[in-house]
Amino acid sequence: MKVLFVVSEFAPWVKTGGLADVAQGLPQALTELGHDVRVLLPAYGSILDRSLKIKKVDRWQDATSPIDYQLLSSSYGEVKVWLVDTPSFRALEGNPYHNQRGEMHADCAQQFNLLSRVAASIAGGQTRMRWRPQIVHCNDWQSALTPVWMLLKRVNVASLFTIHNLHYQGRFPSQTLEYLNLPWWLYHADALEYHGDLSFIKGGLVFADKINTVSPTYAKEICTAAHGQGLDGLLLHRQDDLVGVLNGIDTNIWDPSTDPLITATYSAKDMTGKQQCKSALQQIFSLPIECDTPVLGLIARLVPQKGIDILLSALPEMLSQGVQVVILGSGESYLQQQLTELAQQYNRQMGVHIGFSEELAHQIEAGADIFLMPSRFEPCGLNQMYSMRYGTIPIVSACGGLIDSVTDVNAKSSKATGFIVHALTPTALHQKTAQAIEMYHQKDKWQQLVRRAMKQDFSWKQAAKQYEKLYQNSINSLKTW
Numbered sequence: 001m002k003v004l005f006v007v008s009e010f011a012p013w014v015k016t017g018g019l020a021d022v023a024q025g026l027p028q029a030l031t032e033l034g035h036d037v038r039v040l041l042p043a044y045g046s047i048l049d050r051s052l053k054i055k056k057v058d059r060w061q062d063a064t065s066p067i068d069y070q071l072l073s074s075s076y077g078e079v080k081v082w083l084v085d086t087p088s089f090r091a092l093e094g095n096p097y098h099n100q101r102g103e104m105h106a107d108c109a110q111q112f113n114l115l116s117r118v119a120a121s122i123a124g125g126q127t128r129m130r131w132r133p134q135i136v137h138c139n140d141w142q143s144a145l146t147p148v149w150m151l152l153k154r155v156n157v158a159s160l161f162t163i164h165n166l167h168y169q170g171r172f173p174s175q176t177l178e179y180l181n182l183p184w185w186l187y188h189a190d191a192l193e194y195h196g197d198l199s200f201i202k203g204g205l206v207f208a209d210k211i212n213t214v215s216p217t218y219a220k221e222i223c224t225a226a227h228g229q230g231l232d233g234l235l236l237h238r239q240d241d242l243v244g245v246l247n248g249i250d251t252n253i254w255d256p257s258t259d260p261l262i263t264a265t266y267s268a269k270d271m272t273g274k275q276q277c278k279s280a281l282q283q284i285f286s287l288p289i290e291c292d293t294p295v296l297g298l299i300a301r302l303v304p305q306k307g308i309d310i311l312l313s314a315l316p317e318m319l320s321q322g323v324q325v326v327i328l329g330s331g332e333s334y335l336q337q338q339l340t341e342l343a344q345q346y347n348r349q350m351g352v353h354i355g356f357s358e359e360l361a362h363q364i365e366a367g368a369d370i371f372l373m374p375s376r377f378e379p380c381g382l383n384q385m386y387s388m389r390y391g392t393i394p395i396v397s398a399c400g401g402l403i404d405s406v407t408d409v410n411a412k413s414s415k416a417t418g419f420i421v422h423a424l425t426p427t428a429l430h431q432k433t434a435q436a437i438e439m440y441h442q443k444d445k446w447q448q449l450v451r452r453a454m455k456q457d458f459s460w461k462q463a464a465k466q467y468e469k470l471y472q473n474s475i476n477s478l479k480t481w
């Protein structure tokens with residue numbers, strides 16, 4: 001199948017979260033299955049600054065925009081990548097969505113509308129490129145206007161829209177519709193209007209042929225008022241077109257037996273390297289090097305979704321249980337500040353690094369004993385899967401992809417791979433941690449749990465096969481006009 005995969009992040013070139021890892025892993029796995037996949041991505045300045053091999057493919061001006069832009073082509077491994085190059089994407093500072101002060105870029109709507117429009121033009125054969133897809137796969141709000149532009153440009157190609165996180169919807173004032181050259185008839189509750197605003201995500205939810213999200217449980221959760229983020233009615237309406245496919249992980253990049261970013265490699269057969277990684281991690285965070293003290297790790301965007309405030313309330317009690325805690329993240333300034341202050345107060349037991357560091361993320365996965373994910377909601381979550389692969393036992397909340405990927409010690413001890421906190425509260429979190437620590441000190445039991453977790457197969461192959469079917473279903477349900 002010829003697949004155009006439209007996305008706003010791509011690891012390792014540009015990453016704020018799991019979307020980037022998916023954009024790198026899924027096209028690669030689909031390519032390995034024999035499909036012809038092209039990733040379409042903005043040419044952010046930070047990507048152009050890398051010494052990539054880049055070719056100019058096309059240059060044009062769309063009738064609906066005065067901007068002159070060009071399409072560049074590059075590749076990552078076996079995957080072909082096309083980059084939409086505009087002066088604005090080039091000049092972006094900070095991450096793709098926010099500047100260094102955490103404010104949304106002023107022309108975010110225009111830029112991601114352009115990404116969608118270019119995707120529709122490619123799909124419609126309206127560029128100089130001969131290649132045309134059979135399926136356009138859009139991801140999250142940043143590319144959600146693609147099916148809308150496909151409709152407006154009369155492009156008769158199937159589309160799939162993947163929800164990676166329903167919380168982020170791309171909501172803009174209604175007048176934005178005009179700046180984007182979208183017709184006013186789209187400003188309707190059955191189209192792009194949402195409580196008086198223009199909603200990008202509704203483009204994908206209303207107009208794509210099929211919709212999916214990144215775990216079976218989250219697919220059910222988002223059809224309820226509790227997790228539907230105000231869109232549960234629409235999702236219920238499209239329930240027959242909505243499925244959940246659990247993300248995979250890139251088992252080459254996240255492999256403790258070959259990982260170049262960790263202090264010592266190891267495998268389930270020989271765990272000595274993990275001890276060295278633990279000592280190195282304690283050293284990085286200036287904590288006492290104690291091999292019998294359980295080290296708890298967390299890597300996350302520091303936002304309410306990730307339950308950081310709940311963790312903050314639970315931490316004094318958890319630290320009294322004789323553990324060390326290491327945290328890597330960036331996000332809301334009040335959460336950054338509170339974590340930093342707590343780490344100063346408990347400087348012999350807790351270390352916090354505010355920022356984004358791929359290398360430190362690998363070191364935490366390898367060096368910690370236990371990984372914390374007390375998320376309020378989690379569409380899929382990748383870190384719990386990385387953790388299991390690194391023999392770092394996850395403690396997760398009972399939601400979304402976390403319960404689809406972790407088996408609780410209490411529920412099925414012979415298949416257990418971690419600990420699940422039901423009814424997430426600070427008390428429930430520190431009680432579950434206490435249970436994990438108790439097991440950690442029973443060395444044989446813990447080793448069994450670690451080995452079982454490390455044996456789990458979360459590779460992309462299985463998920464890629466499900467996407468294959470989903471693409472076929474989208475093509476079959478394409479309405480021809």
Ligand code: ADP
Nearest residue numbers: 017018300301329355356357358361381382383
């Ligand atoms: P989300 O997509 O909601 O952020 P996921 O668990 O799906 O959450 O994926 C997060 C990805 O981003 C993981 O690969 C994680 O290691 C990475 N990540 C998050 N914050 C940081 C950080 N501060 N430094 C390095 N990697 C990070």
